Amino acid sequence: xxxxxxxxxxxxxxxxxxxxxxxxxxxxxxxxxxxxxxxxxxxxxxxxxxxxxxxxxxxxxxxxxxxxxxxxxxxxxxxxxxxxxxxxxxxxxxxxxxxxxxxxxxxxxxxxxxxxxxxxxxxxxxxxxxxxxxxxxxxxxxxxxxxxxxxxxxxxxxxxxxxxxxxxxxxxxxxxxxxxxxxxxxxxxxxxxxxxxxxxxxxxxxxxxxxx
Amino acid sequence: xxxxxxxxxxxxxxxxxxxxxxxxxxxxxxxxxxxxxxxxxxxxxxxxxxxxxxxxxxxxxxxxxxxxxxxxxxxxxxxxxxxxxxxxxxxxxxxxxxxxxxxxxxxxxxxxxxxxxxxxxxxxxxxxxxxxxxxxxxxxxxxxxxxxxxxxxxxxxxxxxxxxxxxxxxxxxxxxxxxxxxxxxxxxxxxxxxxxxxxxxxxxxxxxxxxx
Numbered sequence: 001x002x003x004x005x006x007x008x009x010x011x012x013x014x015x016x017x018x019x020x021x022x023x024x025x026x027x028x029x030x031x032x033x034x035x036x037x038x039x040x041x042x043x044x045x046x047x048x049x050x051x052x053x054x055x056x057x058x059x060x061x062x063x064x065x066x067x068x069x070x071x072x073x074x075x076x077x078x079x080x081x082x083x084x085x086x087x088x089x090x091x092x093x094x095x096x097x098x099x100x101x102x103x104x105x106x107x108x109x110x111x112x113x114x115x116x117x118x119x120x121x122x123x124x125x126x127x128x129x130x131x132x133x134x135x136x137x138x139x140x141x142x143x144x145x146x147x148x149x150x151x152x153x154x155x156x157x158x159x160x161x162x163x164x165x166x167x168x169x170x171x172x173x174x175x176x177x178x179x180x181x182x183x184x185x186x187x188x189x190x191x192x193x194x195x196x197x198x199x200x201x202x203x204x205x206x207x208x209x210x211x212x
Numbered sequence: 213x214x215x216x217x218x219x220x221x222x223x224x225x226x227x228x229x230x231x232x233x234x235x236x237x238x239x240x241x242x243x244x245x246x247x248x249x250x251x252x253x254x255x256x257x258x259x260x261x262x263x264x265x266x267x268x269x270x271x272x273x274x275x276x277x278x279x280x281x282x283x284x285x286x287x288x289x290x291x292x293x294x295x296x297x298x299x300x301x302x303x304x305x306x307x308x309x310x311x312x313x314x315x316x317x318x319x320x321x322x323x324x325x326x327x328x329x330x331x332x333x334x335x336x337x338x339x340x341x342x343x344x345x346x347x348x349x350x351x352x353x354x355x356x357x358x359x360x361x362x363x364x365x366x367x368x369x370x371x372x373x374x375x376x377x378x379x380x381x382x383x384x385x386x387x388x389x390x391x392x393x394x395x396x397x398x399x400x401x402x403x404x405x406x407x408x409x410x411x412x413x414x415x416x417x418x419x420x421x422x423x424x
Contacts, residue, residue, distance in 0.1 A: 145255040171413060183402075183405055194383075195339075209375065
C-alpha cells in the first residue's frame, strides 16, 4: 500500500474583543494546550504598562524603527491607535505558517481588517463578547486603579471595539471562561478539518480508490 | 439591564462516507451526547436488511407511496440508487429546524447534492474517509457473510462514493473512532458559533453598548 500523507496548511486565528472580555485568559489557555499553535507578537511604539513583558506581550520599539519597518514592508499590517503605532511583523508569521504551524493574533478590529487583505483564505476570525455590561465594568475595574475619567474612556473604547462584531466569522459570548476556551479550541479543530486546509487529500483518496 | 437573548438557528449536518468507514458509530455517539441534535430518518423502497429497525434506520415504504410523496412535494430530496428509491421527508426536518434543533443526515453524495439546493445556508457537510483500504475491507468483511462477488461490488461502490469527497466542506479521516467523534462534535460546536447562526446578536451588543 502506498503511504500518502495528509498534512495541514497553517491558518491564522484572530481573536479580538474589547479589553475586559477575557481574551487574554482564553489565548493563554489555548496556547498552553495546543502544540501546533504559536502567537504573533506585535510591535508597538507605546511604553510598556506595568506587568507587561517585552518580547512576550509586545516588542516595544522606537518610532523611527517602526517607520523603517513600514517602509521596508516588514509588517503584515499596521495601524495607529490614539497616539501609538502597532504592527504585525511579517517574517515570523510567514515562517511559522510555512512550517505548518497555526498562528494566533491578539489584535483589534483595525488590525484584523488589514490582516484580511494579506491573508487570503488563511484567516479565521473570532470576536469575544462579555456576557453583560456589569461583568465588563467589573473586569475593567478589577485590574486598574484608574480614575473615573480613565474608566469612562476605557468603557467608551470597549463600546467602539464591540461595534465591529459583524466583521468576524465566529462570535463567542464569554459567560464561562472554561466553556469559551473549549469553544475556541473547537473552532481551531474544525478549521483544520476544512477540505482545502488538508494538503494531500487527493493523493490519499486516489490511493484508497486505486486499490478498491 | 435589558435582557437580550441570543438564540441559535437550527443547522443541517450531513455525514457521508463509503459504508465501512465508521459513519454509523460516529452518528450514534454524537446523537447520544448532544441534546440539541436529532436525526432525519429517510424513506426507502428497499427491503429492510437483517438487523435494521423500521422507523429507526429507515421508514420502509412501498413504491406507490414513495411516488405519491414525490408528487406531493413531501420530500426535501430523493434519488434512485441501483433499483431502490431513497428520500428525505420534509415536514420533520422543517419543524425541528424551526424549533431550534439541529438535524443530522446520514445520506450519500447524491442526497447531499440535492439537499444543498433546498438548504440555503443551513447545510454543513462532512465526509468521513477510512484510514486505509485494508481497514475498509476489514470492516466491510467483518459485518457481512457475503460472497466475493458481493464484496467486490461493495468495494466498487465504496470507491465510487469516495470519489465525491471534494464536494464536502470538512473531511474527517477515521483513524481513531473517539478522535473522529470529537472532531465531528467540534464541527457542530463551531458551526453553531457562526455569527449568522446566532440570532439576536445585534440586540445583545446594542444592549451592551447603550449602557457603556
